[in-house]
Amino acid sequence: xxxxxxxxxGSIAACITTLCWVPQALQIIRTRETRSISLTSQGxxxxxxxxxxxxxxxxxxxxxxxxxxxxxxxxxxxxxxxxRYG
Amino acid sequence: xxxxxxxxxGSIAACITTLCWVPQALQIIRTRETRSISLTSQGxxxxxxxxxxxxxxxxxxxxxxxxxxxxxxxxxxxxxxxxRYG
Numbered sequence: 001x002x003x004x005x006x007x008x009x010g011s012i013a014a015c016i017t018t019l020c021w022v023p024q025a026l027q028i029i030r031t032r033e034t035r036s037i038s039l040t041s042q043g044x045x046x047x048x049x050x051x052x053x054x055x056x057x058x059x060x061x062x063x064x065x066x067x068x069x070x071x072x073x074x075x076x077x078x079x080x081x082x083x084r085y086g
Numbered sequence: 087x088x089x090x091x092x093x094x095x096g097s098i099a100a101c102i103t104t105l106c107w108v109p110q111a112l113q114i115i116r117t118r119e120t121r122s123i124s125l126t127s128q129g130x131x132x133x134x135x136x137x138x139x140x141x142x143x144x145x146x147x148x149x150x151x152x153x154x155x156x157x158x159x160x161x162x163x164x165x166x167x168x169x170r171y172g
Contacts, residue, residue: 006141006144006145009137009141013134013135013137013138013140014138015134016130017134017135019130020127020130020131020134021127021131022127023124023130024123027126027127028122031122033121033122035119035122036113036114036117036120036121036123037110037122037123038109038110040106040109040110040113041106041108041109041110044102044105044106044109045102045103045107047102048099048100048101048102048103048106049099051095051096051098051099051102052096052099052100055092055095055096055099058087058092058095059096
């Protein structure tokens with residue numbers, strides 16, 4: 001695989017692991033049902049994603065910042081919905 | 087921040103975003119309840135994590151391989167539990 005193709009692969013991976021949380025947020029908005037979602041897991045995921053974002057800032061990597069910043073927004077929304085619907 | 091401290095920060099972030107799925111898997115095993123978990127999100131997350139793993143192999147990065155390999159196992163378990171309990 002060429003270095004360019006490898007970076008494309010990484011970019012596709014980053015897009016998918018960021019945007020994959022959209023259907024989860026939409027399902028909660030539609031059903032108002034969050035019981036089986038672990039608040040511990042979502043909270044830890046948010047903390048980890050925030051640390052990835054800071055890491056991205058520290059190494060000056062825009063892809064790491066953007067991917068984790070967006071993921072943090074989506075996971076923040078899922079946590080807010082979880083706290084609202086229980 | 088020193089380059090060493092920055093790599094420690096990245097390692098902590100990787101550990102948290104990998105291990106954060108353990109409480110979710112344990113909660114499903116305990117409650118047998120998965121209704122509010124989006125299969126679309128979990129499936130897409132698994133695909134994205136698998137691509138991150140391949141990216142790690144391509145760039146020869148052990149941390150990317152290990153973190154995403156473990157995450158894939160945990161998300162695979164959550165998907166298997168979701169398919170079982172519905």
